[in-house]
Amino acid sequence: MDTPRPWTDLPDDAAEGAAPDLKLVVLDMDGTLLDGDDRVPAAFWDLLPVMRERGIIVVPASGRQYATLRGMFADHGITTFLAENGTLVVHEGSVVSTSPVDGAAVDRIIDITRTAETDRNIGLVLCGPRGAYVEREDEAFLAEAGRYYAELSVVPNLHAVPEVHEGGAGTVLKCAVYDFDSAAQAAPALFTGGGPGVADLREGADGAPGHQVVVSGKNWIDIMNATANKGRALRQLQMSLGVPRSATAVFGDYLNDLEMMAEGDWSFAMDNGHPAVQRAANFIAPRNTEEGVVQVLRRLLGV
Template identity: 50%
Template sequence: MTPTDAFHVPSGRHDIRLVVCDMDGTLLDAAKRIPDALWPLVAVMRERGIVFAPASGRQHATLAQQFARLGESLVVIAENGSLVVDGGEVVSCSPLPAGAMNRIVAAVRGHAIAGFDVGTVVCGLRSAYVERDDAAFMSKVEPYYAALEVVDDLTAVEDAVLKVAVYDFGDAAHDAYPALAHLADELQVVVSDRHWIDLMAPGVDKGVAVRALQGSLGVTPAQTVVFGDYLNDLEMMGTAELSFAMANAHPDVAARARYIAPSNVDHGVVVTLRRLLEHPVG
C-alpha cells in the first residue's frame, strides 16, 4: 500500500481498542527515553478501555521495568513477537526449535573467528545469556536486557530459548547476515536495526504477535493502531487499518504503512495519538 500525505492523521472519531508501539526509533526519543507526554495519554486510553502495548525486540523483564508505572496490567509484545504477555498471563510463546540455538551459536563463533566483531545473546524465558562480557559488548546489550547472565558456554544454557540476538559492531545486514542466511530455511532471520539481527522460530514476527493479541482481546484490525520504523516492524503494518510508519522509517516500512507519523525525535507517537484521541467514540 502507498502511504497518504506525510504526517496526515485521519480526522473524526475512531473506535480504537488497541495501540501497539515499537520502541527504538519509534516511541523512544534520541536519548532512548520514553517521552513524558506519553503517560497522560496512556491514562486517557485506559479510561476509554484502550489497551496500550509496547512491541519490541527487548525482553519482557526490560519492558516491565520501563513501563513499571503501568503496574501488573501491562501488556507487552517482547522478543520481536516470540512472547506476548497480558498482565501475568502468557498469550503466546514461541521458543526456538530443538538444536537451533546451538547451530546459531556455532555460526556466530565461526564468523568471529573469521575476524568479525560480533557477539551473541541467547534470550531465554527466565533471562538473557551471554558468554562475551567485555565492556564494549556489554554496553550494547545491557540497555535491552534487564535480566542478564554471563555464562561460560551458551550451548549449555538450560532455558526455553525465545530468540537469539546477534550484535554486529559493523553493518549487520552487510557482514553478519550473510553468515547467518543459511539458517533462514529453518528460522526467522530478521535485521532489526543497523547492528542487530534476531533469529526466531519460523513464522514468528511482530505481526503474528499482534494478531494473537487481537484474538485474545477480541479486537479487530479496524480497532487497532500500530507504530513502527524498522524491518522487524514490517509485518505489523498489515495488522491495523491505522498503521503508521515514522518519518525516519525504513523505506520498506513506510511503503507498507497506511500513514506517516512525525519522527521519533519529534515525538511522533505522542503527536499522532493526541490527534487520534481528540474525539472519543460514543
Template identity: 50%
Template sequence: MTFPAADLRLIAVDMDGTLLDGDGNVPAALWPLLDRLAARGIRFAPASGRQLATLQRSFADHLDDMVFIAENGAHVVSGADEVSSDALEPQFAASVVERVRALAAGGSDVGLVVCGKRSAYIERADAAFRAEADRYYARLDVVEDLLAVDDQILKLAVYDFTDAARAAPALEDLRATHQVVVSGHHWIDVMNAGVNKGVALERLQAALGVTRAQTAAFGDYLNDLELLDAADLSFAMANAHPDILARARHRAPSNLEYGVITTIERLLG
C-alpha cells in the same frame, strides 16, 4: 492530515526509533497519555525486540493496564497472563551459537545474546558488548558456555559492531527454515519461522477481542513490517526505513518530534 474515525481499542508501538526519544528514553508526555488511554479502555502494547523484563521495567508504574509484545513477537503477555511464546529447538539454537563463535574466530567483531524466557545470556563479557546487551536486556546473565544454558530459548540476537549487513550473509541460509530479521543497524534476530510482531499482534487481538479496524500500530524499521500489516491504522515514522514508509497507510512525525504521542492525541480527538 486527518485519519479515519475508529473505535480504537489497541495501540501497538515499536520502541527504538519510534516511541523512544533521541536519548533512548520514554518521553515524559507518554505517562499522562497512558492514563487517558486506560480511562477510555484502550490497551497500549509496546512491541519490541527487547525482552519482556526490560519492557516491564520501562513501564513499571503502568503494568496493570499494559500488554507486551516482546522478543520481536516470540513472547506476548497481557497482564499476568501469557498469550503466547514460541521457543526454538535446542539443537538449532546450539547450531547458531557455534556459527557465531566461528564468525568471531574468523575476525568478525560479533557477539551473541541467547534470549531465554527466564533471562538472557551472553558468554562474551567485555565492557563494549556488555554495554550494548545491557541496553536491551534487564535480566542478563554472563555464562561460561552458551551451550549449557537451561531455558526456553525464544530468540538469538547477533550483534555486529560494524554493521548487521556484514554478518547477515553468514546467516542467510537459515531463512529456509527460520525467521532472520535485521532489527537495527547492528542487530540480527533469529527466531522460529512465522514469528514476527504482526503474528504476535494478531494473537493479542484475538486474546483481547479486538479487530484490525480497532488497532493502530507505529513502526520505523524492517522488523515492524508485519506489525503495520496487522493494523488498519498503520503509521510509519518520518524517520522510518523506506520499506516501512511504503508499507504504512499513514505517516507520523519522527520520534525526535514525539510523533507517537502527538498522533495518538489526534486519534483521541
C-alpha cells in the same frame, strides 16, 4: 498497497471523526516511541490516563526482553507486551503465546557466532523466557546488550544453558547477534548463505521452513522461529482479546515492524522509518525525535 498518507490528513479532532473506537495501541520502541536519547517522551505519560479511561490497552512491541519492557512500563499500569520481536506475548502477567527456536538451530548459531568472532566484532545473546544469556563479557558488548536485556547473565558455555534443549525442543525465544560494524553486512555473511560454507538458517529439513534471520537495527540481527514476528504476535493478542484490526493502531519504524503494519487499520510508519515499512503503512507519522507517536495519538484521541 496505496501510497501512505501523511498523518496530517487525519481530521483535527474527535468530533470530525479522528478518533476511531480504539482498543489497542501498539508501539515499537527504538526509532518509534523512544526519543533520540532512548527515553519515553514525558508527554506520552500524560496520555495514558486518557487511554485508560477509554478502555484502550497500550502494548509495547519490541525486540527487547519482557523483563526490560516490564521494568520500563509496569509502574505506569501497562501490563501487555509483545516482547522479543513477538516471540513472547504477555497480557496481565499471563503468557498468551510463545514461539521458540529449535534447540539444534540454537547450537548451530552458537557455533557460527563463535567461529565468526575471529573475523568480526560480534556477540550472541540467547533470549529465554526467564532471562538472557551471553558468553562474551567485555564491557563494550555488555553495555550494548544491557540496554535491551535487563535480566542478563554471563555464562561459561551457551550450549549448556538449560533453555537450549529444555523439554526436548528448547525454549530459547530468540537468538540476537550484535555486530559492532554492520548487521546488514553480517547477516548474509554468516546466516543466510552469503558465502562459502556459510549456513542458511532459513532452510529446514526436507525443504521445510527453517528460521527467520531479521536485521532489526543497525547493529542487531534477530534469529527466530520461521513463523514468529510482531504481526503474528499481534494477531494472537487480538484474537485473545477479541479486538479487530479496525480498533487497532500500530506504530513502527524498522523491518521487524513490517508484518505488524497489516494488523491495524490505523498503521503509522515513522518519517525516519525504513522505506519498506513506510510503504506498508497507511500513514506516515513525524520522526521519533519530534515525539511523532505523541503527536499522532493526540490527534487520534482528540486531546
